[in-house]
Amino acid sequence: xxxxxxxxxxxxxxxxxxxxxxxxxxxxxxxxxxxxxxxxxxxxxxxxxxxxxxxxxxxxxxxxxxxxxxxxxxxxxxxxxxxxxxxxxxxxxxxxxxxxxxxxxxxxxxxxxxxxxxxxxxxxxxxxxxxxxxxxxxxxxxxxxxxxxxxxxxxxxxxxxxxxxxxxxxxxxxxxxxxxxxxxxxxxxxxxxxxxxxxxxxxxxxxxxxxxxxxxxxxxxxxxxxxxxxxxxxxxxxxxxxxxxxxxxxxxxxxxxxxxxxxxxxxxxxxxxxxxxxxxxxxxxxxxxxxxxxxxxxxxxxxxxxxxxxxxxxxxxxxxxxxxxxxxxxxxxxxxxxxxxxxxxxxxxxxxxxxxxxxxxxxxxxxxxxxxxxxxxxxxxxxxxxxxxxxxxxxxxxxxxxxxxxxxxxxxxxxxxxxxxxxxxxxxxxxxxxxxxxxxxxxxxxxxxxxxxxxxxxxxxxxxxxxxxxxxxxxxxxxxxxxxxxxxxxxxxxxxxxxxxxxxxxxxxxxxxxxxxxxxxxxxxxxxxxxxxxxxxxxxxxxxxxxxxxxxxxxxxxxxxxxxx
Numbered sequence: 381x382x383x384x385x386x387x388x389x390x391x392x393x394x395x396x397x398x399x400x401x402x403x404x405x406x407x408x409x410x411x412x413x414x415x416x417x418x419x420x421x422x423x424x425x426x427x428x429x430x431x432x433x434x435x436x437x438x439x440x441x442x443x444x445x446x447x448x449x450x451x452x453x454x455x456x457x458x459x460x461x462x463x464x465x466x467x468x469x470x471x472x473x474x475x476x477x478x479x480x481x482x483x484x485x486x487x488x489x490x491x492x493x494x495x496x497x498x499x500x501x502x503x504x505x506x507x508x509x510x511x512x513x514x515x516x517x518x519x520x521x522x523x524x525x526x527x528x529x530x531x532x533x534x535x536x537x538x539x540x541x542x543x544x545x546x547x548x549x550x551x552x553x554x555x556x557x558x559x560x561x562x563x564x565x566x567x568x569x570x571x572x573x574x575x576x577x578x579x580x581x582x583x584x585x586x587x588x589x590x591x592x593x594x595x596x597x598x599x600x601x602x603x604x605x606x607x608x609x610x611x612x613x614x615x616x617x618x619x620x621x622x623x624x625x626x627x628x629x630x631x632x633x634x635x636x637x638x639x640x641x642x643x644x645x646x647x648x649x650x651x652x653x654x655x656x657x658x659x660x661x662x663x664x665x666x667x668x669x670x671x672x673x674x675x676x677x678x679x680x681x682x683x684x685x686x687x688x689x690x691x692x693x694x695x696x697x698x699x700x701x702x703x704x705x706x707x708x709x710x711x712x713x714x715x716x717x718x719x720x721x722x723x724x725x726x727x728x729x730x731x732x733x734x735x736x737x738x739x740x741x742x743x744x745x746x747x748x749x750x751x752x753x754x755x756x757x758x759x760x761x762x763x764x765x766x767x768x769x770x771x772x773x774x775x776x777x778x779x780x781x782x783x784x785x786x787x788x789x790x791x792x793x794x795x796x797x798x799x800x801x802x803x804x805x806x807x808x809x810x811x812x813x814x815x816x817x818x819x820x821x822x823x824x825x826x827x828x829x830x831x832x833x834x835x836x837x838x839x840x841x842x843x844x845x846x847x848x849x850x851x852x853x854x855x856x857x858x859x860x861x862x863x864x865x866x867x868x869x870x871x872x873x874x875x876x877x878x879x880x881x882x883x884x885x886x887x888x889x890x891x892x893x894x895x896x897x898x899x900x901x902x903x904x905x906x907x908x909x910x911x912x913x914x915x916x917x918x919x920x921x922x923x924x925x926x927x928x929x930x931x932x933x934x935x936x937x938x939x940x941x942x943x944x945x
Contacts, residue, residue, distance in 0.1 A: 391600030408434045412590050413604055414571045414582055419458055419552040433459055437554070440567055450559040457557040458575075460550030462493045470498070470536055470544035478534050479515040496549050499541070502530040545576070553578035571607040572637055584608045584620050584634075592627035601631035610638040692755050695719075695726045702801075706784075708793050709776030715794060717801075718751075725760055725802045727751035730794065743790065764799040767791045768808060769921065783809040786922035807937060810917065810924040 382390070401410065409415045418434045433455060441451045464471055472485055480488075484507060491501045504512065504523060507530075512518045516534055531541050552575030554560055554568045565580060573581045587606040595602060606620060617634055624632040701717035716729035728750055730743040750763060771788040778784050778793055783800050787793035799805040806812060916926050916933065920940035926933040933942045 393598050394600035394603070395594065395598055396603040408436050412594055412602060414569075414587075414590075416571045416607075417552065417574045418554060418568060418570060419550060419574065437568065444564055444567070446559065454554065454557045454560055456550075457546070458550050458552060458554055460546070460548050462495075462548065463489060464492065464498070464544060464548050465489070467544050467547045469540035469547075470531070474536075481515070484511060484515075492548055496552075498545055498548055499529055499531060503528065542576070551575045551577060555580060572609075581609070582607075584612070584616070585623065588620060588623050588627060588629065588632070591624075591629055591632075595627070595629055602629070603631070603633075605633045605635050608634060608636045610636065612636050690756050692752075693720070693726070693757070694755070696721055699726070704781065704797060706778055706780035706793065706797075708778050708787050708790055709774035711774045711790070713790060713793065715797060717798075725798065726754055728754075728794070728798070730790075732790070746791075760798065760802060764795045764803065764805070764808075767795040768799065783811050785810040785924065786917055788922065807923075810922065 395412065415434055418437060420432055420434075437458075438451050438455060441454060446454070464475070475485055475488075487506055488501055491506050492498065495501050509523060512523055512530070513520070516530075518530075518533065522528065522533065532538070536544075551557070553573075555565060555574075555578050569580050569582050571582055571587075573579055584606050587604070591602050591604055608616065608620070617636070620634060621632065695718055699718045699720075700723070701719050703717075704715045706713050706715075712732060714729075714731040716731070717725060718727035718729075720726045728747050730747045732740055732743060753763070754760065769788060770791045774790065775788050775792070776786070778787050781793075781797065784793060784796050787796065796808045799808045917924050918926055918935040918938060918940055921935065921938040923935060923937040925936045927936060928934075929941065935941070
């Protein structure tokens with residue numbers, strides 16, 4: 381059908397000459413896509429890596445009539461020897477003169493085999509910090525400094541380091557290799573300059589012309605990246621697109637070397653005082669440019685962090701809060717809270733045991749540490765997540781708290797209470813205030829409704845935090861209004877009718893904010909939630925959130941089961 385009526389939105393053949401495909405084919409290059417570099421690092425599945433040279437290099441050298449000994453010398457120049465033994469600049473003798481022992485030299489030699497830069501071997505990841513301090517005389521400030529480079533510090537020059545790198549890790553390029561003739565260098569050109577000292581590379585135009593040679597024989601496009609140097613301009617990119625159009629290419633992709641770090645390399649990182657440094661960096665190979673740019677970026681980030689230290693937020697002298705008394709495993713615990721003016725928790729005090737007891741002192745100091753953290757801006761959520769579910773004695777049933785009925789430790793109880801009161805994390809509580817359980821105290825309906833002969837005083841809770849307001853109404857925590865209701869309701873009325881005309885504006889606001897005004901009844905949704913749980917506590921986390929799961933029980937909080945599901 382396609383041959384008869386023609387094809388639409390379909391291609392007979394395309395080429396994807398990527399490096400990945402070449403790797404699967406065990407080829408260094410598919411031809412249209414030149415090799416990215418002569419020396420590459422292959423990662424191993426079990427960890428580590430090793431260097432490999434383009435497998436076509438020895439074959440090409442042999443075709444160019446080089447002897448086997450010359451081929452070995454050229455390959456050794458590119459790959460390196462993997463040792464500093466016999467190095468003319470930084471050898472074993474030079475290291476011993478600097479204070480290195482045979483033990484330290486052996487450690488360095490073991491790490492040099494697959495290294496690509498000896499600078500990374502002469503670091504605290506290989507050498508002990510104590511050795512650097514005692515034998516080499518370095519200070520802690522020098523060792524901890526960002527970009528720590530040991531070799532220049534102990535007296536080796538950049539030229540000596542470069543020579544040692546070429547001797548040990550290889551030049552990763554054939555430029556400057558012994559025995560190799562200048563006229564043969566073009567045979568080994570790659571997509572980008574190779575190694576630290578390489579300067580030769582295929583031009584962007586040559587990439588396009590290679591694609592143009594194959595395009596007439598392919599109905600579709602050629603998926604290939606045209607590599608451009610880091611100094612390429614927008615105009616250079618435009619010229620390549622124009623050339624691709626002129627030679628009849630159907631698609632083209634351009635990648636400018638180091639483009640992901642092009643912005644940090646400008647004056648935003650290198651200020652006016654370091655323009656000379658910028659020129660030096662841009663003249664170096666890409667790997668060194670990237671390293672320098674990363675150092676500049678890290679320096680600027682660190683400077684901004686140090687410029688604005690966190691300040692401690694002080695609480696007002698007269699502060700609000702609440703006191704919660706409870707017993708955890710038979711041990712009385714008094715939790716005092718202090719709040720900022722906006723109601724946010726700012727400090728806690730924990731009282732338990734007799735004066736002078738060691739555990740009491742520990743808890744007091746722990747509370748001070750938490751309070752300082754809160755005042756320096758540490759979110760309460762972080763403390764709650766860190767200390768909830770901590771397990772140590774005393775632990776057990778909690779008596780005196782209307783929401784929490786079991787705690788794994790004192791800290792578990794304290795931060796459950798704070799999480800419920802200040803964060804609204806009701807999942808940390810064992811009792812929902814809306815649940816109608818047999819032992820529920822209710823919402824104080826009977827206390828709010830005046831009986832026969834009563835004056836109709838309005839009762840309210842003057843709480844400033846949820847931790848106080850959530851407590852059920854009792855005779856010990858209610859305060860009567862000074863103003864009386866003008867019309868007294870009958871005893872059988874469910875709701876208390878308030879005469880706002882006889883109350884001040886402040887009293888009206890207090891009633892509205894007390895959370896107990898109006899006809900508060902158990903909603904159908906709350907009843908459904910109540911019927912969904914069995915009422916038993918979880919043996920793992922202590923929550924009363926067990927539900928039936930077949931013939932077993934499953935905790936919806938921690939996921940624990942009774943063992944048969």
